[in-house]
Amino acid sequence: MAQTLFQKVWDAHTVRKLPSGQTQLFVGLHLVHEVTTPQAFDMLRQDGWKVSYPNRTFGTVDHIVPTSSRQRPFLDVMAEEMTAALERNCRDAGIPLWTLDSDNQGIVHVIGPELGLTQPGMTIACGDSHTSTHGALGALAFGIGTSQVRDVLASQSLALDPLKVRRIEVNGPLEPGVYAKDVILTIIRRLGVDGGVGFAYEYGGSTIDAMTIDERMTVCNMSIEGGARAGYVNPDNTTFEFLRGRPYAPSGQMFDRAVAWWRSIASDRGAAYDDRVAFDAASIGPTVTWGINPGQSVGVSEPIAGSPVDEAFAFMGFHPGSRVEGTKIDVAFIGSCTNGRLSDLEAAARVVRGHHVAPHVKALVVPGSQAVRRAAEARGLHDVFTSAGFEWRGAGCSMCLGMNTDKLEGRQVCASSSNRNFKGRQGSPTGRTLLMSPAMVAAAAIAGEVVDVRTMLEEVPA
Numbered sequence: 001m002a003q004t005l006f007q008k009v010w011d012a013h014t015v016r017k018l019p020s021g022q023t024q025l026f027v028g029l030h031l032v033h034e035v036t037t038p039q040a041f042d043m044l045r046q047d048g049w050k051v052s053y054p055n056r057t058f059g060t061v062d063h064i065v066p067t068s069s070r071q072r073p074f075l076d077v078m079a080e081e082m083t084a085a086l087e088r089n090c091r092d093a094g095i096p097l098w099t100l101d102s103d104n105q106g107i108v109h110v111i112g113p114e115l116g117l118t119q120p121g122m123t124i125a126c127g128d129s130h131t132s133t134h135g136a137l138g139a140l141a142f143g144i145g146t147s148q149v150r151d152v153l154a155s156q157s158l159a160l161d162p163l164k165v166r167r168i169e170v171n172g173p174l175e176p177g178v179y180a181k182d183v184i185l186t187i188i189r190r191l192g193v194d195g196g197v198g199f200a201y202e203y204g205g206s207t208i209d210a211m212t213i214d215e216r217m218t219v220c221n222m223s224i225e226g227g228a229r230a231g232y233v234n235p236d237n238t239t240f241e242f243l244r245g246r247p248y249a250p251s252g253q254m255f256d257r258a259v260a261w262w263r264s265i266a267s268d269r270g271a272a273y274d275d276r277v278a279f280d281a282a283s284i285g286p287t288v289t290w291g292i293n294p295g296q297s298v299g300v301s302e303p304i305a306g307s308p309v310d311e312a313f314a315f316m317g318f319h320p321g322s323r324v325e326g327t328k329i330d331v332a333f334i335g336s337c338t339n340g341r342l343s344d345l346e347a348a349a350r351v352v353r354g355h356h357v358a359p360h361v362k363a364l365v366v367p368g369s370q371a372v373r374r375a376a377e378a379r380g381l382h383d384v385f386t387s388a389g390f391e392w393r394g395a396g397c398s399m400c401l402g403m404n405t406d407k408l409e410g411r412q413v414c415a416s417s418s419n420r421n422f423k424g425r426q427g428s429p430t431g432r433t434l435l436m437s438p439a440m441v442a443a444a445a446i447a448g449e450v451v452d453v454r455t456m457l458e459e460v461p462a
């Protein structure tokens with residue numbers, strides 16, 4: 001019988017059905033970082049358990065570590081304590097860890113695919129909501145809480161509720177100036193931030209098929225913002241070529257054997273879905289959020305619809321009928337696991353080249369990993385950004401969340417390439433986040449206000 005990738009991977013990893021109705025699922029890859037693990041390791045020790053599969057567990061530091069200085073001990077005591085705890089726990093358990101002095105350090109969802117750890121047909125877990133990113137390579141990847149991190153450390157398995165599968169098709173070419181970020185913001189806008197509850201999202205159609213793995217990661221990354229438990233794209237030649245030669249990917253004959261298996265786990269033609277939704281790429285333009293959840297978005301020059309009593313209007317300072325275009329910004333942030341990859345920095349640099357950041361704007365570029373940083377520097381992108389007035393940082397989560405030294409102040413407005421615009425997300429309880437593509441952030445940094453990036457791309461020679 002024709003099956004979806006979801007059904008095949010779920011069945012292949014099922015340990016047993018639990019009396020609760022949940023499924024105990026074996027986890028092929030467990031990624032750990034400094035913030036959601038100290039308590040999990042403590043609980044493990046208290047219960048007298050050991051890490052069952054240290055060879056399937058890999059660690060990095062990203063959330064709380066500073067990106068402006070790598071000097072130890074960190075000035076932030078909590079950052080130092082959490083990092084030291086992860087170092088201790090990984091050393092004791094024999095888990096490979098990439099700390100700030102490692103070439104492989106970076107945001108957990110950037111380094112997994114980059115190193116070839118993330119592979120099609122895998123089940124992946126990590127104590128971070130945006131673990132869905134790894135679905136871009138045809139994996140089933142789940143964000144988990146601290147007690148589940150403990151469970152995976154102890155048993156390499158997770159108890160999960162079964163999910164339905166929604167096929168989301170996007171078809172047609174994207175116009176210049178329209179990016180994967182605009183696609184996923186549009187999907188969440190239409191289906192709602194709770195529209196995916198109880199579902200895994202399978203993305204397909206000619207637009208998704210034509211996307212690079214970086215772009216597919218941007219789409220899958222925000223599945224969780226649409227309420228879905230996971231999001232994935234069926235593996236294809238783009239996936240296999242992305243993985244070829246990566247340090248943890250199979251090599252030689254094993255690679256060819258792996259490709260045969262990876263191909264076999266893609267959804268079968270004729271597989272049944274619990275729901276199907278279709279989007280026309282031609283109807284998607286540069287999209288920005290205006291509210292306090294990622295579903296509250298709008299075309300950059302479209303009027304915002306809604307009821308004036310919605311608390312998002314009062315908080316953000318917009319009114320029904322107003323446009324985001326022209327909104328003055330204070331901070332521009334290019335980075336995060338949504339849009340901190342090399343192709344994101346290249347797209348932003350194309351807009352920035354030959355311009356300067358507006359005098360009132362603080363602008364930062366934070367590569368998603370040290371490897372992204374090195375590759376960007378090899379292409380001279382750091383010169384493009386720094387000569388335009390951007391700060392050029394080390395790898396980490398930075399201003400995606402207000403947990404490290406990069407925070408908004410007061411009512412500042414931030415044009416951000418990250419994935420969450422909840423109240424307080426960027427460190428100030430009254431700070432305002434406008435989510436958009438990295439090219440749109442770059443355009444806003446230069447103009448000092450939100451603009452349609454297409455007007456600036458017209459100035460860029462082909």
Ligand code: SF4
Pocket residue numbers: 062063107108109128129130336337338396397400401418419
């Ligand atoms: S960049 Fe943001 S969303 Fe991604 S792992 Fe870091 S904190 Fe989480």
